[in-house]
Amino acid sequence: MSTPAPASSRTISVEVNGEAIEYEVPARRLLVHFIRDDLGLTGTHVGCDTGNCGACTVHVDGEAVKSCMLLAVQADGSSIATVEGLAAEGELTALQRAFNEHHALQCGYCTPGMLMSATALLEQNAHPSEDEVRIALQGNICRCTGYVNIVEAVVAVGEGTGA
Amino acid sequence: MSPSNNLLQGQGSTAVETGAPEVLEKGYIGQSIPRREDKRLVQGLGTFFDDVRRHGMGYVHFVRSPYAHAKILSIDVSKALELDGVYGTITGDEVAIHTDPFFEMSVEPGGNIKDYALAVGRVRHSGEPVAAVCAATRELARDAADLVEVEYDPLPVLVDAEESLKDETILHDDAGSNTVWSGVFDWGDVDKALAEADHVVKIERLHFHRFSSTPLECAGALVEYDKGTAEWTLHCNHQMPGVGAIWMAPALRTGIDKLRFVTQDIGGGFGNKICLHPQYVVLCLLARKLGRPVQWTEWRTDQHTANAHGNERTFMDIEVGVKADGTMTGFKVRALDDCGAFPRYEPLGCIIWAQVTPGMYGWRNIRVDFTQVCTNKSPVSPNRGYSRMQHLWLTERIIDIVATELDLDPVVIRKKNYVKTEQMPYETPNGCFYDSGDYAAALDIALELIDHGSIEERRKEAAARGKLLGFGIGSTLDSGTNNFGQSTLLNPDLQFSGNNEAASVKLDIFGEVVVTLGTVPQGQGHETTSSQVVADILGCSPDQVNVRRGHDTWFNSHAGFSGTYASQFAFTGLGAVKGAAELLRAEMVQLAAAVLQAPEEAIELADGFARIKDGPEEAALPFMALGAIVNANNAFLPPDFNPTLNHRYVCRPYFGMVDTEKKTGQLTLTYATQIHAAVVEIDPETGVVDVVDYAAVDDCGIRINPQIVEGQVHGATAHALGAALSEEFVYDEEGTLLTSNFYDYHVPHALDMPPLKTGSMESPSPVAPLGAKGMGEGGGGGIHCVCAAIQDALASAGKAIVYTSCNPPHRVWSMLQDPESTRANVSVESR
Numbered sequence: 001m002s003t004p005a006p007a008s009s010r011t012i013s014v015e016v017n018g019e020a021i022e023y024e025v026p027a028r029r030l031l032v033h034f035i036r037d038d039l040g041l042t043g044t045h046v047g048c049d050t051g052n053c054g055a056c057t058v059h060v061d062g063e064a065v066k067s068c069m070l071l072a073v074q075a076d077g078s079s080i081a082t083v084e085g086l087a088a089e090g091e092l093t094a095l096q097r098a099f100n101e102h103h104a105l106q107c108g109y110c111t112p113g114m115l116m117s118a119t120a121l122l123e124q125n126a127h128p129s130e131d132e133v134r135i136a137l138q139g140n141i142c143r144c145t146g147y148v149n150i151v152e153a154v155v156a157v158g159e160g161t162g163a
Numbered sequence: 164m165s166p167s168n169n170l171l172q173g174q175g176s177t178a179v180e181t182g183a184p185e186v187l188e189k190g191y192i193g194q195s196i197p198r199r200e201d202k203r204l205v206q207g208l209g210t211f212f213d214d215v216r217r218h219g220m221g222y223v224h225f226v227r228s229p230y231a232h233a234k235i236l237s238i239d240v241s242k243a244l245e246l247d248g249v250y251g252t253i254t255g256d257e258v259a260i261h262t263d264p265f266f267e268m269s270v271e272p273g274g275n276i277k278d279y280a281l282a283v284g285r286v287r288h289s290g291e292p293v294a295a296v297c298a299a300t301r302e303l304a305r306d307a308a309d310l311v312e313v314e315y316d317p318l319p320v321l322v323d324a325e326e327s328l329k330d331e332t333i334l335h336d337d338a339g340s341n342t343v344w345s346g347v348f349d350w351g352d353v354d355k356a357l358a359e360a361d362h363v364v365k366i367e368r369l370h371f372h373r374f375s376s377t378p379l380e381c382a383g384a385l386v387e388y389d390k391g392t393a394e395w396t397l398h399c400n401h402q403m404p405g406v407g408a409i410w411m412a413p414a415l416r417t418g419i420d421k422l423r424f425v426t427q428d429i430g431g432g433f434g435n436k437i438c439l440h441p442q443y444v445v446l447c448l449l450a451r452k453l454g455r456p457v458q459w460t461e462w463r464t465d466q467h468t469a470n471a472h473g474n475e476r477t478f479m480d481i482e483v484g485v486k487a488d489g490t491m492t493g494f495k496v497r498a499l500d501d502c503g504a505f506p507r508y509e510p511l512g513c514i515i516w517a518q519v520t521p522g523m524y525g526w527r528n529i530r531v532d533f534t535q536v537c538t539n540k541s542p543v544s545p546n547r548g549y550s551r552m553q554h555l556w557l558t559e560r561i562i563d564i565v566a567t568e569l570d571l572d573p574v575v576i577r578k579k580n581y582v583k584t585e586q587m588p589y590e591t592p593n594g595c596f597y598d599s600g601d602y603a604a605a606l607d608i609a610l611e612l613i614d615h616g617s618i619e620e621r622r623k624e625a626a627a628r629g630k631l632l633g634f635g636i637g638s639t640l641d642s643g644t645n646n647f648g649q650s651t652l653l654n655p656d657l658q659f660s661g662n663n664e665a666a667s668v669k670l671d672i673f674g675e676v677v678v679t680l681g682t683v684p685q686g687q688g689h690e691t692t693s694s695q696v697v698a699d700i701l702g703c704s705p706d707q708v709n710v711r712r713g714h715d716t717w718f719n720s721h722a723g724f725s726g727t728y729a730s731q732f733a734f735t736g737l738g739a740v741k742g743a744a745e746l747l748r749a750e751m752v753q754l755a756a757a758v759l760q761a762p763e764e765a766i767e768l769a770d771g772f773a774r775i776k777d778g779p780e781e782a783a784l785p786f787m788a789l790g791a792i793v794n795a796n797n798a799f800l801p802p803d804f805n806p807t808l809n810h811r812y813v814c815r816p817y818f819g820m821v822d823t824e825k826k827t828g829q830l831t832l833t834y835a836t837q838i839h840a841a842v843v844e845i846d847p848e849t850g851v852v853d854v855v856d857y858a859a860v861d862d863c864g865i866r867i868n869p870q871i872v873e874g875q876v877h878g879a880t881a882h883a884l885g886a887a888l889s890e891e892f893v894y895d896e897e898g899t900l901l902t903s904n905f906y907d908y909h910v911p912h913a914l915d916m917p918p919l920k921t922g923s924m925e926s927p928s929p930v931a932p933l934g935a936k937g938m939g940e941g942g943g944g945g946i947h948c949v950c951a952a953i954q955d956a957l958a959s960a961g962k963a964i965v966y967t968s969c970n971p972p973h974r975v976w977s978m979l980q981d982p983e984s985t986r987a988n989v990s991v992e993s994r
Binding site for chain 1: 195197198200201202204205206207208209210211213214216300301302376377378379380381428429430431433460462463464685686687688870871873874877878880881882904905906910911912913914916919
């Protein structure tokens with residue numbers, strides 16, 4: 001039995017972590033499944049099916065978005081950054097180092113989404129207060145840490161004392 | 164770079180080229196070294212089960228019942244099979260032919276229940292899988308599942324345990340009753356204690372609600388079948404594979420060695436990933452039937468609806484004896500557990516609470532009449548604090564209700580009745596031993612953190628703003644390293660007792676120390692803490708210790724009870740690591756002594772070298788030399804000396820026997836202490852509870868890595884606050900779950916969490932290999948203290964009694980509107 005042709009598909013052009021990609025995707029494929037299953041970038045996670053948890057957060061044209069809430073075809077023409085792109089040169093970012101030093105992760109499943117949301121925040125607001133961090137991360141659920149050390153890590157990076 | 168082995172002949176010197184390891188101070192145990200797991204995880208380079216791909220794999224989607232209780236009249240998969248790209252299906256009828264029912268823990272009547280991997284002839288909870296479809300893509304599998312036609316004939320639905328107890332509708336005909344198990348636990352003389360008390364406080368009903376810690380990664384697996392060897396490999400996130408295999412192998416009519424469990428990174432567990440055997444058996448059958456790897460990733464809605472909830476318990480007819488001076492003499496209670504549609508692991512919940520029978524208090528007379536029933540709700544499984552949390556919530560509720568009714572100070576009554584530090588180790592009325600701790604001192608730390616002296620002043624200040632302020636304490640125990648022999652209290656025929664965990668440590672050819680664990684971490688940092696222990700024992704840096712990720716049955720480093728559950732890693736997991744590392748160390752010393760021609764007593768392992776203490780600088784062998792001599796350059800070793808530098812150790816704690824008549828015995832070995840304290844403000848207009856100040860004090864003995872311990876305290880507290888204020892699995896009368904996703908089932912977000920203050924003390928365990936107690940499940944303290952704080956806040960507004968463990972705004976508002984209906988629940992008989 002052969003894999004069927006999808007009901008409808010489209011070729012999209014995207015830039016992912018700086019690399020230009022053309023790909024034919026089924027019209028109904030979610031962006032998160034395109035990133036994970038088609039591109040093999042499995043750092044972006046799925047934790048719910050309702051857009052609540054934020055584990056799938058990536059940057060689309062510089063903005064943090066939940067990639068389970070977009071179809072892949074909607075990302076056509078855009079520039080996408082995933083967690084794998086943060087330390088592209090193998091050098092961890094200050095935020096990634098701060099997550100390690102402040103023990104801001106346990107199971108690590110929400111971590112990619114947290115990092116992408118927090119990176120977007122720090123790009124817009126280099127020195128966020130604790131409240132600003134909590135507001136920026138309210139769309140990302142963590143079930144391990146109680147957020148204490150996550151918030152601490154992000155604030156520390158803003159204060160230049162992160163890592 | 165080969166080590167010189169002419170030293171065996173006593174010639175030459177240590178002419179060995181080495182990359183000398185970094186010289187570091189000893190004593191990694193007790194240091195908050197940053198976690199070794201993080202580097203991959205912060206780059207998105209962790210490997211979770213859903214990241215594993217295989218050529219030609221099929222995606223599985225379950226067809227689930229929309230009814231909570233119904234007969235299955237017919238299942239027609241033909242339309243699904245016609246869809247191009249569908250690889251195949253499986254139904255309950257096939258499951259009934261190819262597998263045996265899972266074994267049941269309980270005696271009759273629960274022991275007669277027949278539980279298969281898919282519904283056979285009847286569904287008993289909404290979302291129960293009745294068939295599964297496998298297809299080329301996730302989307303197609305879902306489409307095809309929609310094409311499976313199932314005809315149901317609805318049956319009456321039971322969503323209330325007390326209704327279920329009446330047996331007017333029977334869920335499992337084979338059992339003939341909805342009761343799974345019942346038994347009376349009676350220690351001391353509770354009737355005498357009540358008769359001699361100056362006050363008897365009676366509470367009609369308390370309810371511990373249904374929720375789960377809902378790990379962010381849902382359940383799932385990729386399963387491969389090897390037709391030649393008839394072996395299955397499960398790339399999965401089961402957190403207790405040892406017991407998973409015990410469930411699965413007999414059902415699949417195969418040997419336990421035919422099931423290879425592989426876990427890598429796991430996205431949280433909390434106990435919810437212990438009961439995955441039904442779904443995994445379906446995957447095994449499909450992989451064999453279709454001759455291809457099959458993959459299933461549970462959807463969030465399915466996880467909430469039909470995976471496993473934490474167990475729900477109703478406490479009835481509570482009577483508590485209190486002396487005039489506030490000394491509590493004992494209590495009796497009728498407990499009714501609702502395990503949902505199938506008991507599975509859950510009959511153990513009928514007895515596991517007994518690890519903490521008296522809570523933290525010195526009362527000696529306790530009677531618990533315990534019954535567990537099935538209902539048409541999701542099955543349950545262990546959930547962080549499993550079964551003990553429910554019971555400890557009861558003891559804490561009792562303390563605070565007694566305090567409210569007899570006008571006693573909650574701090575004073577606790578300190579008066581706590582087991583005292585000078586009584587440690589303390590034997591409970593049922594023969595458990597609280598190993599160490601100082602509850603009153605831990606409470607004092609919490610009170611200081613929360614500035615207890617200012618509560619009345621803050622209460623006035625809040626009142627001026629129209630808010631009701633309340634303060635509450637939650638004292639709780641995290642009992643760890645359980646004795647599976649307690650299962651014989653449930654069913655004397657069960658052949659389980661004791662506990663075990665395994666690890667292996669070897670020194671490899673280039674001097675790398677390699678550790679494999681039987682445990683199955685889900686975020687607890689086992690790679691880091693194991694490396695700290697091994698580094699201290701072998702005298703090297705944690706960076707020289709490679710702890711392999713996850714669990715793999717083929718590592719051969721597991722034991723029958725392997726897994727991460729029941730707060731035991733610090734004892735059995737690290738105990739196994741320690742044991743294996745010490746065996747390796749002894750052999751390294753022996754080998755170095757032979758090479759350096761020195762007595763063994765003269766050899767020390769330090770800084771990555773085996774050397775002669777106070778000897779010349781060149782009398783030192785790097786680990787690499789030792790590894791190479793044994794593994795690659797061993798012709799010169801004498802024939803009667805055969806070091807392997809590769810050691811497996813099983814940590815098997817001693818428990819003694821359980822007395823099934825008296826229901827006594829050492830049910831668990833370590834007891835970590837947690838004292839939580841909360842200050843809440845309630846808006847009387849809306850019933851919204853705001854936690855404005857919070858402290859958690861943890862005493863888990865020696866902390867291998869204090870930062871990891873504190874992280875566990877934070878996380879457990881977040882679970883407790885979520886459970887106490889919003890997380891609840893609510894069913895309608897049709898048995899439909901109303902809170903099936905993260906919209907309706909609200910877990911704490913960053914904005915919901917109050918600032919947490921943490922404190923700690925270390926009362927080393929006299930029984931644990933490293934003095935370290937298992938910990939991480941003490942979050943129940945948060946539920947207890949929030950309930951107490953709400954009750955305190957409501958004292959000036961009608962004095963309502965908090966009767967349930969979950970208090971979202973609508974429930975608090977109701978208590979404000981009608982405090983009397985809650986007060987009717989409580990009475991005091993004074994003499």
